[in-house]
Structure formats: structure tokens, C-alpha cells
Amino acid sequence: MTKIEKIVLSYSGGLDTSIILKWLQETYGCEVVTLTADLGQGEELEPVRAKAEMSGVKDIRIVDLREEFVRDFVFPMLRANALYEGQYLLGSSIARPLIAKHLVGIAREVGADAIAHGATGKGNDQLRFELAVNALDPSIKVIAPWRQWNIRSRMQLLEYAQKHRIPVPSDKRGEAPFSIDANLLHTSTEGKSLENPAEVAPDHVYQRTVDPVDAPDTPEIITIGFESGDPVSVNGKAMTPAALLTELNRLGARHGVGRLDLVENRFIGMKSRGIYETPGGTILLAAHRGIESITLDRAAAHLKDEIMPRYAELIYNGFWFAPERDMLQALIDHSQAFVSGEVTLRLYKGSASVISRASPCSLYSADLVTFEESAIAFDHHDAEGFIRLNGLRLRSWAARNGR
Numbered sequence: 001m002t003k004i005e006k007i008v009l010s011y012s013g014g015l016d017t018s019i020i021l022k023w024l025q026e027t028y029g030c031e032v033v034t035l036t037a038d039l040g041q042g043e044e045l046e047p048v049r050a051k052a053e054m055s056g057v058k059d060i061r062i063v064d065l066r067e068e069f070v071r072d073f074v075f076p077m078l079r080a081n082a083l084y085e086g087q088y089l090l091g092s093s094i095a096r097p098l099i100a101k102h103l104v105g106i107a108r109e110v111g112a113d114a115i116a117h118g119a120t121g122k123g124n125d126q127l128r129f130e131l132a133v134n135a136l137d138p139s140i141k142v143i144a145p146w147r148q149w150n151i152r153s154r155m156q157l158l159e160y161a162q163k164h165r166i167p168v169p170s171d172k173r174g175e176a177p178f179s180i181d182a183n184l185l186h187t188s189t190e191g192k193s194l195e196n197p198a199e200v201a202p203d204h205v206y207q208r209t210v211d212p213v214d215a216p217d218t219p220e221i222i223t224i225g226f227e228s229g230d231p232v233s234v235n236g237k238a239m240t241p242a243a244l245l246t247e248l249n250r251l252g253a254r255h256g257v258g259r260l261d262l263v264e265n266r267f268i269g270m271k272s273r274g275i276y277e278t279p280g281g282t283i284l285l286a287a288h289r290g291i292e293s294i295t296l297d298r299a300a301a302h303l304k305d306e307i308m309p310r311y312a313e314l315i316y317n318g319f320w321f322a323p324e325r326d327m328l329q330a331l332i333d334h335s336q337a338f339v340s341g342e343v344t345l346r347l348y349k350g351s352a353s354v355i356s357r358a359s360p361c362s363l364y365s366a367d368l369v370t371f372e373e374s375a376i377a378f379d380h381h382d383a384e385g386f387i388r389l390n391g392l393r394l395r396s397w398a399a400r401n402g403r
Helices: 015-028 046-054 066-079 096-110 125-136 154-163 241-254 279-295 298-317 323-335 382-400
Strands: 006-010 031-038 060-064 114-116 141-143 179-182 187-190 220-227 230-234 259-265 271-277 341-348 351-358
Touching: 006 015, 006 096, 015 031, 015 154, 031 046, 031 096, 046 060, 066 096, 066 230, 066 241, 066 279, 066 323, 096 114, 096 125, 125 141, 125 298, 220 241, 220 279, 230 241, 230 279, 241 279, 241 341, 279 298, 279 341, 279 351, 298 323
Parallel strands: 006 031, 006 114, 031 060, 114 141
Antiparallel strands: 179 187, 187 271, 220 230, 220 341, 259 271, 341 351
16 A cells, blocks of 8 residues: 555545544554535534544644635536536536645645545546546545445444444434535435435425425515626625525525436436435526526527537536636636626526516617617518528428429
């Protein structure tokens, strides 16, 4: 085994990473620094410090990354209207490169030669962590315990915890729990009965949003302001990125917005089923497309739609720091220079519907589209030549085929 002097561990304080922490100390016999990233998961993080201290950790980092997460990762992705496989808003995918960035930064700061994560060998997160490290500092080694140790079952995991006197919460001793990931953008739930896509997800799986059936019977109207493609205000009140997403999560959750039951294709090669709740992100996607509808040129908008699946796939597969993602981001960001204005939406029974949009940079012309007399001259006869030129190849094709 390669000699390791110091390790930086992505540490949640949960059962898995608590066991990983002990295993790293025991296996490598070196100092382990822990990083706990506050991405708005809604949990009290100070108890994590106490758990790390109990395990003998001297250097404990609990870092508030909420503003950086939304400003530098969620919002750039939103400018692209990114959806993986047409549905998934990439809530887990976009968080991993940020955590990896800080793992690498701390490793450089403290002189660590390795980082470690708790992702399994079946999932996507191992790729997202490790591809990010490859791009940021390939000299840093990556330790993935789930690919290295001989623990192969949940029972063995609990036995290891008992042997090393690692506290096991009572709810972890019985049936395997749901696997839950949460941050300011979303909550995802996998495992247990969800592993059978033919089974209807039980109601208690949903943690962030009310059932649309039980949502208020009265719609709620909200207005979101945009500047250069990024949301900056809700109902006329300017907000920081994290505060804005937090407010939209609150509004969307109340109306059951943003629920998704998805079977997706993992990069590793298997299909998985998960329940996603992304209330604020769902509202922002609808609003952003609404403001783009009046501020983007047709060809520019269509080009963005063409590259979006590729962009989303890069994020899903872990290539946030890859050169091709940077290239696509430059194109996307260039398109947003005039994407400013306000969008009004109706939140009602699980839906977020655009009902009006206005912009000082609008390309929309009422004089051009009106059925009434217009101040702008438009010669209807011009359409005849336009149609004949576009139909030329079709007439040739039809003639060859004897139509």
C-alpha cells in the first residue's frame, strides 16, 4: 500500500463516513482532516464537530458554502436550462465538484497527499469527486474505501461500528434506510422500496414538498427579476443567490412544486430509480425560460436548446471542470447579456406556470404580430417568395420520387 501522510475526508458525520474515518485512521495510520460542507442541507452541523472530535480528529473544517454553491454552480447551470434526460435538475451532480474543489484546496493548505470520499462503487458520485480532483490537482491521490475494504454488506458495516464503538443511531439498526442527499437545490431519495420501479413511492418519502393534492386551493402569484440571466429578486425584493433560492424553495414546497419520480441512466452503466424534490429550481427553470422567450434571438435560443443535453450530461457524468464544459459555458454566458427583466408565475397544485414576462431588452414587437393595422410596414406578399424558396428542395424531391 502506498504510504499516505495526511488525508482530507469529505465527512458528513453520518454512520458511513464515521466508519470510513475510523477505517482510514486504522488502515493508513495517519492524520485525517475532515471537511463538512454546508450546502443548505437543513441539518445542524455543530454535532458533526463533536463526532469528529470523539474520533480523534484535530483539524475539523465545517464550511458554509451556500452562497458559493448557488452563485458559482447552480446559477451557471440554470443559465443553460440544464436537465439530464429531459427531467432531472442535477441537484446532486452540481454539488460534488464544489465539495471536490474545497477538498483539494484544504489538501494543498495542510500538505495532505490524499483525499477520501464515501461514494460507493456503483454510483455516480465517485466519478464526480475523482474526475474533479483529476482536473484540479492530479498529484493528489484519491481513496475510495467502498472500493477498497472488505465490507460487503450492511451487517458487516454494523459489526465494524460495534467493534470500534462507533455510535449507531437506533433507526440505522433495522431495515436499510433510504439513501438521502439534500442541499439548497434539492432532496433526493433512493433505496428500499424505491428500488422496484413498479412500486408506488410511499408518501413519507417526500420530505421537502407537500402533496399537490393537499396544496392550497388558491394559486399564489410571484414575480422573479433577472439580470444577465441570473435571478436577483423575488416580488421586488433583492436577495443574495442563496437567500433567493431558499425563498423559492419555501414558496414552491407549499404548493407541491418540483416533485419527480425518475428512472435514470447512471454513467457507470446501470439504471436507478430516485425521488427528487426541487421546488425552487423548478420555479427558476420555468422563469428563466420565460424571460429568454422574449430576449433571445430565435437561432440563439434554438442553439442553446441543442447543446443543453450535452451540457447537462457533462455535469451528470462529473466533467464540470473539463475544458468542453468551460467552452459550452462561455457560449451560454455570452447568450445571457440581454436576458434581463421580470417574469410572473402562478404556483398552484404542483405547477409553476409563467403568466407574464417583461424586459427592457425584449425582442418582442406587438406591432409586428398584431392582426390589427400596424405602424410597422409588413408586406404579406413577401411570404410567398419565402415559401417558394423553402419549398424548392421539396418540389425537387417530390419530382424525383414521382409524387
